[in-house]
Amino acid sequence: MIDQSPLRSARPACRLRLPVAAGPARALVLTAVFVCAACGLVYELELVALASYLVGDSVTQASVVLSVMVFAMGVGSLLAKRLRLVAAAGFAVIEAALALVGGLSVMALYAGFAWLGQSRPAMVVFAFAIGVLIGAEVPLLMTLIQRIRRQDAGGAVADLFAADYVGALAGGLAFPFLLLPFLGQLTGSLVTGAVNAVAGGVIVLWLFRSDLSRRARIRVLLVNLAVLTLLAAAALASGPFERAARHALYGGDVRLAEQTAVQEVILTRAPRRLYLDGHPRHGYQAAFVRPAMAGPGPRRRVLVIAGGDGLALREVLRFRGVRSATVVDPDAELIRLARTDPGLMVLNRHSLHDPRVRAVPADPFDWLRHGRPGTYDVVLADLPDPRLSRSAKLYSQEFFGLVARALAPGGRLAVHTGAAAPHTLWTVDATLRAAGLRTTPYVDGPPGGGRSGIILAATRSAPSLPPALRSAADAASATRIRGLPPSTLIRPRVG
Incomplete structure (x- = not known):
């Protein structure tokens, strides 16, 4: 059969x-x-x-x-x-x-x-x-x-x-x-x-x-x-x-959804919020930018790293005395959207149209290493989420060494470390210190969720925070993890 x-x-x-x-x-x-x-x-x-x-x-x-x-x-x-x-x-x-x-x-x-x-x-x-x-x-x-x-x-x-x-x-x-x-x-x-x-x-x-x-x-x-x-x-x-x-x-009406060569860009309509690769890009910019910009010393030349959405730049341009602001972001399409999309322009208040602003679509590491950028009074590292492997080198000792070299005497650096996970925050702090910088970590946001880790750094002495953020520094200090090794290109530890 x-x-x-x-x-x-x-x-x-x-x-x-x-x-x-x-x-x-x-x-x-x-x-x-x-x-x-x-x-x-x-x-x-x-x-x-x-x-x-x-x-x-x-x-x-x-x-x-x-x-x-x-x-x-x-x-x-x-x-x-x-x-x-x-x-x-x-x-x-x-x-x-x-x-x-x-x-x-x-x-x-x-x-x-x-x-x-x-x-x-x-x-x-x-x-x-x-x-x-x-x-x-x-x-x-x-x-x-x-x-x-x-x-x-x-x-x-x-x-x-x-x-x-x-x-x-x-x-x-x-x-x-x-x-x-x-x-x-x-x-x-x-x-x-x-x-x-x-x-x-x-x-x-x-x-x-x-x-x-x-x-x-x-x-x-x-x-x-x-x-x-x-x-x-x-x-x-x-x-x-x-x-x-x-x-x-x-949780909102998505009005823009675009996959660029680097990441997914989502912009919701109500409420108007921006997400890059699923991670929120709203709410922390003021606490991230203002302590560095309001610190003692000049703020004529400002460098914004990975801030192609223009949100950190929006806060920078609120300050008097800013003569030039350079934005370096690897995502050329995000820079284009920040300049042309009506919803995103409302969110960043047309910051990339300011005549003082120059936007450079380039890898920040390579640009700092080979681009002869000069020196800056304030550098704002609005970095991608550290859990993404493509961002690992931007949290390395080598990268922060390049940033320190681009700081003018008395210049200030602010680094956004994503969600305020203690291990990430204090690993970035150890990495900045290994690069020769003095640091003041703090957190932004309400306790219990949605907090951002931020580190203010300088070459000479640890920068001070305004009185309104002293409690934010105390909240970060309460989570301190001592003895963490720095993150390097060979041994990435942030994420």
């Missing part, structure tokens, strides 16, 4: 009938390996990027995703041994499942974070599932390529892994330079899933169709059409989904 189910429809005993010659057929299989490898790496990078954005601590999230996925690939390779006799049908099912799981992974993680407040469990589950499916690909592809024309196992493995690694390179480059800036994470993952499904379906249904019964071909076709339909439906629903998720996250 013959089982006619899809996973019993292969005919390994029969000579494989190909629609093309063996040489082009092998090239098509290797092309499928290339495409599937590129899609697999995009899924991996999507998980790492979104988890880092939602949870923070980029190094930890990347380590969890990569380790779980590599382990799962081993599991998938072992499980694929059971499918070698039905390699064509098995590969079709694996690719359809991978396209669906990988394509919907970003939407699932974002939904879990927006409505349940959790994304790490979903991240681990998706990393494991995607890893299992990716791990099952190569054994099945090895079987299929040997069905076309027998060759020594070493040569076949070399060909497969060469195509796999080159595909991974293509996927790794496509994600940051093509998918993320032009499609965003959500649409990018859905498009990747669709490409994955088409690649797997075409190879099996056209090249290896003689390995499948007519019934099996129909089932494989229907499965792939169902996957593509689900991905297309998710793409059509992505706009309303993103609006609903952002409303759940930010």
Whole structure:
């Protein structure tokens, strides 16, 4: 009795009938390996990027995703041994499942974070599932390529892994330079899933169709059409989904949502608030800027680091005596939005249109090191959240050494350290001291939540705070952690 189910429809005993010659057929299989490898790496990078954005601590999230996925690939390779006799049908099912799981992974993680407040469990589950499916690909592809024309196992493995690694390179480059800036994470993952499904379906249904019964071909076709339909439906629903998720996250009417090459920019309408990569950029600017600007000494030349939104600059321009203000931010698109978006211009009070202001789209570390910036009376380091790995070097001893070199005699430096977590605040304090600066840490905001850590620093002596902020300095001192080592480029400790 013959089982006619899809996973019993292969005919390994029969000579494989190909629609093309063996040489082009092998090239098509290797092309499928290339495409599937590129899609697999995009899924991996999507998980790492979104988890880092939602949870923070980029190094930890990347380590969890990569380790779980590599382990799962081993599991998938072992499980694929059971499918070698039905390699064509098995590969079709694996690719359809991978396209669906990988394509919907970003939407699932974002939904879990927006409505349940959790994304790490979903991240681990998706990393494991995607890893299992990716791990099952190569054994099945090895079987299929040997069905076309027998060759020594070493040569076949070399060909497969060469195509796999080159595909991974293509996927790794496509994600940051093509998918993320032009499609965003959500649409990018859905498009990747669709490409994955088409690649797997075409190879099996056209090249290896003689390995499948007519019934099996129909089932494989229907499965792939169902996957593509689900991905297309998710793409059509992505706009309303993103609006609903952002409303759940930010609690306001989102009027601007843009993914730049550096970060996600969100501006809500009521109340009007700005978020960069999910972290709020409102409420702390006055307490951050005014002590440094109001301190003893000149304030003619001011440098604002990573303040491309213009909010800190807004406070700077309130003070008389400011002759020039330079803003250095790596996100050129954020600077453009701060100059042109009506809502953001209301928030920053058109600060970037002031004739005294010069905005420089550049990496602050490289600009201070190679840009010959001169010296400044006041430097305001309105840095990205320290939990983001891309900001680690801006919290290093080397970076603060460059900042100290840019301070004029008697100049003042203010550093915003994000949320007032004691370990972060006092690690940044230790790093500033290691760079030769004298510090006065303080916190801003009500006790119990929403507080920002700020450190005022100078080269000669610890700067004093105005009387209104003495209690803020006392609140910071109460959390002091002694003996923390500084953060460096080689050993980043902030985050």
